[in-house]
Amino acid sequence: MAALLSHGTDHSRAPGIDLLRAAAIVAVMLYHITSHGIALPALVEHGWMGVDLFFVLSGYLIGWQLWRQYAQGGTPDWRKFMAGRALRILPAYYAVLALYVLLPGWREGGDLQPPWKFVTFTLNLLPDWEQGTAYSHAWSLCVEEHFYLLFPAVAWLLARRPGTLPAVATAVGLIGGGMLLRAWLWRHGVAPHLDAGDTGTAMRQYVATIYNPTWSRLDGLLMGVLLAAVRAFRPGWWSWLMRRAWLSLAIGAALLACGTRIAPMSAAGAVVLFPLVALGCTCLLAGAASPATWIGRRALPGVASLAMLAFSLYLTHKQVYGWLDAALPGLGRQAPVLALLVYAAASVAVAALLYLAIERPFLRLRDRWLSGKAESAAAVISSVAPAGAAASPGPSSAPRATTSDS
Numbered sequence: 001m002a003a004l005l006s007h008g009t010d011h012s013r014a015p016g017i018d019l020l021r022a023a024a025i026v027a028v029m030l031y032h033i034t035s036h037g038i039a040l041p042a043l044v045e046h047g048w049m050g051v052d053l054f055f056v057l058s059g060y061l062i063g064w065q066l067w068r069q070y071a072q073g074g075t076p077d078w079r080k081f082m083a084g085r086a087l088r089i090l091p092a093y094y095a096v097l098a099l100y101v102l103l104p105g106w107r108e109g110g111d112l113q114p115p116w117k118f119v120t121f122t123l124n125l126l127p128d129w130e131q132g133t134a135y136s137h138a139w140s141l142c143v144e145e146h147f148y149l150l151f152p153a154v155a156w157l158l159a160r161r162p163g164t165l166p167a168v169a170t171a172v173g174l175i176g177g178g179m180l181l182r183a184w185l186w187r188h189g190v191a192p193h194l195d196a197g198d199t200g201t202a203m204r205q206y207v208a209t210i211y212n213p214t215w216s217r218l219d220g221l222l223m224g225v226l227l228a229a230v231r232a233f234r235p236g237w238w239s240w241l242m243r244r245a246w247l248s249l250a251i252g253a254a255l256l257a258c259g260t261r262i263a264p265m266s267a268a269g270a271v272v273l274f275p276l277v278a279l280g281c282t283c284l285l286a287g288a289a290s291p292a293t294w295i296g297r298r299a300l301p302g303v304a305s306l307a308m309l310a311f312s313l314y315l316t317h318k319q320v321y322g323w324l325d326a327a328l329p330g331l332g333r334q335a336p337v338l339a340l341l342v343y344a345a346a347s348v349a350v351a352a353l354l355y356l357a358i359e360r361p362f363l364r365l366r367d368r369w370l371s372g373k374a375e376s377a378a379a380v381i382s383s384v385a386p387a388g389a390a391a392s393p394g395p396s397s398a399p400r401a402t403t404s405d406s
Contacts, residue, residue: 016288016296018307020281021057024050025310029317029347032137036321037332038339046260049277051140052220054314056281058144059224062151067225067232070159078152080370085148087366092359093141094119096315100135108322109133121145124212129204137318139212146214147221167229171222179271182216185209186270194265203265210270219278227282245290252283312351312359320347 031047034040069076097118100107111132117123124139158167189209193202210216231238241248259277262269291297306313324331324343332339 013299013304013307014289014296015299015303016290016293017057017061017285018304019295019300020053020285020288021307021310022303024053024057025306025313026050027053028137028314029344032318033321033340033343036325036343037330038336038343039332040340043260048264049256049259049281052274052277053281053284054140055143055217055220056224056227056278056285058147059221060228060282060285061224062148063225063228064231066152066155067228070155071232075159076152076155081152082148084366084370087362087369089141089145091362092312092315092354093138095354095358096319097135097138099319105326106319106323107134108318108325109136124214127208127212129207134322135318137314140217143214143217143221147218151221151225162233164234167226171226174222175219175275178216178218179275182210182270182274183267185216186267190265190270191267206265206270211264217274219275220281223275223278223282224285227286241286242290242292245287245292245296247287248283248290249287249293252280252285252287255280255283309348309351309355312354313347316350316354317347320350 027044027047027050029047030040030044031050034044066076066081097115100112101115104112109132112134113123113128113131117126118135118138121142123136124142127139129136154170158170186206189205190202193199193205230241255276259273259280262273262276264270264273287293288295321343324346328339328342331342
């Protein structure tokens with residue numbers, strides 16, 4: 001299967017980033033599988049952090065894609081950027097949504113909320129989890145779509161006032177504002193229900209007002225964007241980080257370990273847990289991106305294929321779990337190890353089918369279209385450039401961190 005999946009794909013991948021992407025999807029899948037009768041070690045309860053790792057990776061990769069163009073004195077083609085994002089996300093996402101609509105027997109979590117919430121990426125802003133939680137994991141894709149829409153405008157404004165201070169002030173203001181907002185939401189929307197002993201309502205309020213909304217979950221995306229800005233605009237700082245990659249990995253692991261000691265459903269969890277986890281994931285990313293570490297320069301067997309399937313796996317794994325629950329009732333309790341293997345194998349098979357049938361063709365279409373645009377732009381530049389003119393190497397001369405999300 002690895003050979004089949006690698007056919008026609010980019011081989012200049014960054015092994016460390018692929019490893020983090022693979023670790024993120026495994027963490028999320030294990031976290032969700034415990035709700036299907038398969039008992040796993042307590043550490044799996046913290047698998048929700050895999051979503052935050054995805055946020056950091058997305059912030060870094062998208063940030064680098066845009067920041068490097070500004071660092072070279074250019075301006076991103078926003079129409080091309082948005083079209084590229086649409087071809088990357090929408091085909092597979094809407095294909096899975098169609099399965100949820102057409103195959104209700106495969107749903108996990110009961111009923112499906114109105115499809116328009118999924119089509120418009122407003123599920124995380126207008127949730128009604130009592131109506132149904134099928135395809136509920138799409139909330140994180142809503143956050144990312146909002147990021148794709150808002151970040152270009154913020155990047156354009158910051159590019160008009162270049163400098164470290166405006167960028168840092170903006171990031172600190174957004175992260176600090178998010179902490180203050182979550183503190184207010186906890187105090188007025190969640191804590192009163194906990195004090196009254198109504199844990200169920202408190203949990204629903206926590207998910208709907210703190211865990212899911214975009215304005216509460218920008219920490220990881222922002223920290224990934226900041227790391228990309230360091231790489232693009234402060235190459236000296238970036239080189240310093242790359243030389244101390246093992247220290248970054250150690251700090252990241254320590255921060256995530258501290259995060260496991262904080263209960264998400266608590267005042268501290270609501271206020272400081274998300275930025276703490278985001279910072280830990282950012283440190284892991286800084287370490288994994290460096291060729292100074294073996295994970296940053298050596299591809300482990302199967303990791304690239306798993307990373308390539310990460311998006312399709314994220315979209316489909318809960319639906320596969322729901323189908324297997326109905327087809328093999330009680331397997332998780334009777335034979336948990338066998339159930340884990342069956343659920344994992346079925347999830348990978350369905351994700352590979354989605355990738356080969358939908359995701360990869362549209363990625364190839366995107367790459368052909370973008371490369372055609374780039375060749376046209378290069379032809380125009382060469383036709384008007386003075387003889388002997390050469391491009392400045394700039395920050396983009398560093399190896400490109402290529403992943404399936406770029």
